[in-house]
Amino acid sequence: MTASDRRSKADRIRHVLEAEGDAVAANTQGFNAGRYESVADLEAYEDLKSEARAIKKDAIERLPELIDELEAAVEANGGTVYIADDAADANAYVREVVADRDADRVVKSKSMTSEEIELNEALAADCDVVETDLGEWVLQLAEEAPSHIVAPAIHKSREAIADLFNERFDPDEELETAEELTMFAREKLGEQIADADVGVTGANFLTADSGTMALVTSEGNARKTVAATDTHVAVAGVEKVIPSVEELAPFVELIGRSGTGQDITSYVSLLTPPVDSPTLDFQSDETGPAADRDFHLVLIDNGRLAMREDDQLRETLYCIRCSACSNSCANFQQVGGHAFGGETYSGGIATGWEAGIEGLDTAAEFNDLCTGCTRCVNACPVEIDIPWINTVVRDRVNLGEDAELDWLVDGLTPDEEPAGLDPQKRLFGNFATLAKLGSATAPLSNWLADTGVSRRLMERFVGIDRRRDLPAFASETFRQWADGRPTVADPEREVVLFPDLYTNHVQVERGKAAVRALEALDVAVRVPDVPASGRAPLSQGMIETARRHAEAVADGLLDHVEAGRDVVVIEPSDHALFQREYERLLDADRYRALADDSYELFEYVYGLLANGASGDALASGDGRRLAYHSHCQQRTLGVERYTEAVLDDLGFDVVTSDVECCGMAGSFGYKQEYYDVSVAVGEELTAQFTADGVEDRAVVASGTSCLDQLDDLLERPSKHPIELVAPTARAERVSGD
Amino acid sequence: MTTDHTTLDRFTERLDDFDVSHTLTTPDGVPDAIEAVTDLPAVGVELPDSLGRLPESVETDPSPSDLEAAVTGVTAATLGIADYGSLVLPSTPDGAEPASLYPDRHVAVVAAADVVPGMSEALARLGDRFRADGGDAIVATGPSATADMGALVKGAHGPKAVHAVVVRP
Numbered sequence: 001m002t003a004s005d006r007r008s009k010a011d012r013i014r015h016v017l018e019a020e021g022d023a024v025a026a027n028t029q030g031f032n033a034g035r036y037e038s039v040a041d042l043e044a045y046e047d048l049k050s051e052a053r054a055i056k057k058d059a060i061e062r063l064p065e066l067i068d069e070l071e072a073a074v075e076a077n078g079g080t081v082y083i084a085d086d087a088a089d090a091n092a093y094v095r096e097v098v099a100d101r102d103a104d105r106v107v108k109s110k111s112m113t114s115e116e117i118e119l120n121e122a123l124a125a126d127c128d129v130v131e132t133d134l135g136e137w138v139l140q141l142a143e144e145a146p147s148h149i150v151a152p153a154i155h156k157s158r159e160a161i162a163d164l165f166n167e168r169f170d171p172d173e174e175l176e177t178a179e180e181l182t183m184f185a186r187e188k189l190g191e192q193i194a195d196a197d198v199g200v201t202g203a204n205f206l207t208a209d210s211g212t213m214a215l216v217t218s219e220g221n222a223r224k225t226v227a228a229t230d231t232h233v234a235v236a237g238v239e240k241v242i243p244s245v246e247e248l249a250p251f252v253e254l255i256g257r258s259g260t261g262q263d264i265t266s267y268v269s270l271l272t273p274p275v276d277s278p279t280l281d282f283q284s285d286e287t288g289p290a291a292d293r294d295f296h297l298v299l300i301d302n303g304r305l306a307m308r309e310d311d312q313l314r315e316t317l318y319c320i321r322c323s324a325c326s327n328s329c330a331n332f333q334q335v336g337g338h339a340f341g342g343e344t345y346s347g348g349i350a351t352g353w354e355a356g357i358e359g360l361d362t363a364a365e366f367n368d369l370c371t372g373c374t375r376c377v378n379a380c381p382v383e384i385d386i387p388w389i390n391t392v393v394r395d396r397v398n399l400g401e402d403a404e405l406d407w408l409v410d411g412l413t414p415d416e417e418p419a420g421l422d423p424q425k426r427l428f429g430n431f432a433t434l435a436k437l438g439s440a441t442a443p444l445s446n447w448l449a450d451t452g453v454s455r456r457l458m459e460r461f462v463g464i465d466r467r468r469d470l471p472a473f474a475s476e477t478f479r480q481w482a483d484g485r486p487t488v489a490d491p492e493r494e495v496v497l498f499p500d501l502y503t504n505h506v507q508v509e510r511g512k513a514a515v516r517a518l519e520a521l522d523v524a525v526r527v528p529d530v531p532a533s534g535r536a537p538l539s540q541g542m543i544e545t546a547r548r549h550a551e552a553v554a555d556g557l558l559d560h561v562e563a564g565r566d567v568v569v570i571e572p573s574d575h576a577l578f579q580r581e582y583e584r585l586l587d588a589d590r591y592r593a594l595a596d597d598s599y600e601l602f603e604y605v606y607g608l609l610a611n612g613a614s615g616d617a618l619a620s621g622d623g624r625r626l627a628y629h630s631h632c633q634q635r636t637l638g639v640e641r642y643t644e645a646v647l648d649d650l651g652f653d654v655v656t657s658d659v660e661c662c663g664m665a666g667s668f669g670y671k672q673e674y675y676d677v678s679v680a681v682g683e684e685l686t687a688q689f690t691a692d693g694v695e696d697r698a699v700v701a702s703g704t705s706c707l708d709q710l711d712d713l714l715e716r717p718s719k720h721p722i723e724l725v726a727p728t729a730r731a732e733r734v735s736g737d
Numbered sequence: 738m739t740t741d742h743t744t745l746d747r748f749t750e751r752l753d754d755f756d757v758s759h760t761l762t763t764p765d766g767v768p769d770a771i772e773a774v775t776d777l778p779a780v781g782v783e784l785p786d787s788l789g790r791l792p793e794s795v796e797t798d799p800s801p802s803d804l805e806a807a808v809t810g811v812t813a814a815t816l817g818i819a820d821y822g823s824l825v826l827p828s829t830p831d832g833a834e835p836a837s838l839y840p841d842r843h844v845a846v847v848a849a850a851d852v853v854p855g856m857s858e859a860l861a862r863l864g865d866r867f868r869a870d871g872g873d874a875i876v877a878t879g880p881s882a883t884a885d886m887g888a889l890v891k892g893a894h895g896p897k898a899v900h901a902v903v904v905r906p
């Protein structure tokens with residue numbers, strides 16, 4: 001990306017933030033909170049997710065066979081099936097159906113697949129097309145695109161909708177409340193549905209055994225769209241087929257809870273069309289026999305069968321489009337689908353859909369908004385590893401890009417990644433090299449980095465936003481400090497403390513504190529000579545570089561593991577890497593060996609205390625009041641509770657944040673084009689930490705990025721919690737205490 | 738098939754959660770129970786014998802304009818789903834689907850014996866039926882609703898209020 005591309009991207013995002021950010025945040029955060037509440041009541045939640053995933057996996061594996069079975073079932077019921085290769089093919093077929101029917105008006109219930117093929121545009125020349133979902137109708141009137149895959153108009157406030165209606169329809173009395181707007185729309189749309197000839201719906205699921213389709217809705221417009229028209233056309237991607245009616249159960253239980261946080265939506269229509277209801281002719285005021293009804297199922301490939309052959313993108317086809325990965329995403333919560341989305345789809349999984357359907361270029365436009373925080377991973381009802389799909393697509397984008405080599409960065413970072421790699425990605429991906437150089441030349445490197453001239457150069461050449469403080473490299477690294485240092489003789493246990501990049505070069509104090517805390521609990525500590533984890537290159541989509549790091553880290557640590565030493569990790573994003581992504585980077589045995597024996601620092605301390613070590617050796621909390629922000633990836637693994645438990649046990653009085661992510665996410669917040677999103681996300685966190693009763697609490701956070709973000713946005717300092725817990729001189733504790 | 742006490746309790750609790758009011762009655766009490774919650778004009782479809790009969794005031798075989806004018810629609814539900822307080826509404830040649838959809842108030846009559854504990858039990862029953870002779874069912878939970886206009890509003894395109902008449906022998 002050139003400097004001016006970056007600036008215009010930053011401008012675009014800033015515009016969306018300003019125009020739509022508040023409405024999007026209020027809605028998505030409401031859905032997200034609803035999800036937590038609703039799934040908490042569902043006893044078998046985890047089992048249902050696994051069941052749902054297994055059904056989708058099986059269905060996609062057997063897809064050709066299931067499509068045949070579905071086709072036979074629909075035809076036996078009296079319907080017609082058309083399998084369309086692409087959008088043009090599908091649209092041509094629907095146009096034919098509409099022409100045969102001599103239809104003047106087509107009414108539609110909400111369907112993302114019809115948005116994907118741009119069906120409305122294709123039909124517009126032949127007839128009137130009316131969206132009957134209230135949100136879609138608002139967008140049709142406003143000529144805007146959906147900003148969310150389930151609730152398409154969340155970017156519009158009630159006031160904006162009222163203005164739109166009042167201006168367009170000039171009603172006798174100005175419309176104002178949500179109730180008035182809804183009743184007005186209901187009446188207008190009711191008239192349009194009554195004299196429509198063809199009804200178009202999507203389908204959330206199709207069952208091959210019976211030819212039944214499931215439609216998940218709330219308003220009742222899909223019911224009317226089907227009941228009031230004689231000809232029903234359903235458009236659906238081929239991936240919507242599942243084997244049997246019974247297998248709908250986990251999806252029906254999960255889709256509403258995962259998406260908008262409703263236990264179930266008002267209507268789940270299970271239709272085996274043509275439906276058995278009489279036809280309704282509102283003009284002649286007559287009903288007719290159900291036998292007059294006609295049904296067409298248009299099954300659309302449009303890239304899906306190729307995705308099915310693609311080992312990395314295949315999982316995308318499991319997606320049931322519930323929107324959990326949008327609502328749980330801290331970045332999406334700020335910008336919505338107009339910035340975090342492609343031609344049709346939005347949110348985390350959109351990268352997979354858009355890459356498969358539209359191509360890499362479209363996915364590349366917004367893919368960087370996934371920071372890999374993983375907060376969507378546990379929320380996805382079909383257990384898709386959404387961040388991994390984003391990483392893979394980013395890697396493919398990198399490989400496909402042939403930007404010019406940048407002398408500045410190329411000189412800094414000799415690397416085997418493709419020559420055309422974006423210089424910004426190359427810089428952040430090779431942060432290990434930079435950090436080494438930074439420490440070796442500190443404090444000179446820090447002074448240099450801080451001058452106005454070099455900040456301007458950095459912004460221009462690699463897009464590091466100059467409003468961000470840069471990390472200050474320590475001249476003595478953590479490993480240098482630990483080297484040759486005597487540790488506990490005759491210890492209870494032995495650990496290797498992983499010297500992550502940030503602890504080693506920047507946050508050296510938290511490393512020292514971790515050593516002191518572990519030693520106080522009678523644990524001997526070694527700090528091994530191993531390279532960086534590979535988190536930095538992986539974030540930039542540099543999978544091969546990350547793999548080399550992973551192999552080298554495993555080489556360096558597994559000998560210790562074999563010798564009976566436990567691996568302890570301070571940086572949560574590196575601990576998460578060992579637990580999650582290394583599975584994709586290492587062979588299975590090496591991955592398992594390392595994952596099974598590596599622990600997040602507080603998880604380990606908790607284990608020691610639970611197994612009889614005495615907490616007396618650690619600093620006691622004495623009721624000291626703390627505000628704690630755990631790291632996003634730590635929470636996905638469920639290990640943040642150990643920090644909370646240990647702090648609690650030691651007598652600290654802790655309140656915790658409940659935002660999904662701090663918004664910094666490694667390099668993300670440093671990038672010029674994303675600075676504003678990053679700060680908007682961070683402000684949700686700092687709002688919690690400056691609220692009444694919290695504003696005077698000392699701030700602790702586990703992740704490097706979170707600490708960077710908090711330091712930039714809060715007036716008071718923040719520390720890693722180990723620095724409060726380790727036995728130390730009072731002066732070293734959080735200042736101001 | 739009998740439904741045990743706890744399943745029925747769970748069903749009525751969940752009806753409450755979704756703002757669906759209900760009456761428990763016997764087949765003989767059905768006409769009165771319906772009448773008590775019916776505002777006129779009312780349309781509906783004949784109930785299966787085991788569920789009692791419609792009150793005289795409910796007009797069957799409605800024309801499209803009757804549907805539009807009706808304030809109340811009365812239809813039978815084939816199943817109730819206890820975990821969700823859902824009523825499973827069939828589409829029938831005599832027009833159960835439009836009668837349950839167009840009027841502002843829907844009154845659903847369901848046999849206590851047809852209340853199943855959860856979603857899997859409901860779909861197991863429907864699966865056999867759909868495979869044998871097609872068929873349609875709306876799993877309806879609470880009134881129709883939308884949040885698209887900036888706040889939750891009941892009665893988007895479908896009914897604003899729902900009442901269940903649960904029939905015990």
Ligand code: SF4
Binds near residue numbers: 258322324376382386
């Ligand atoms: S990827 Fe998962 S969470 Fe995201 S929309 Fe699809 S099913 Fe929902």
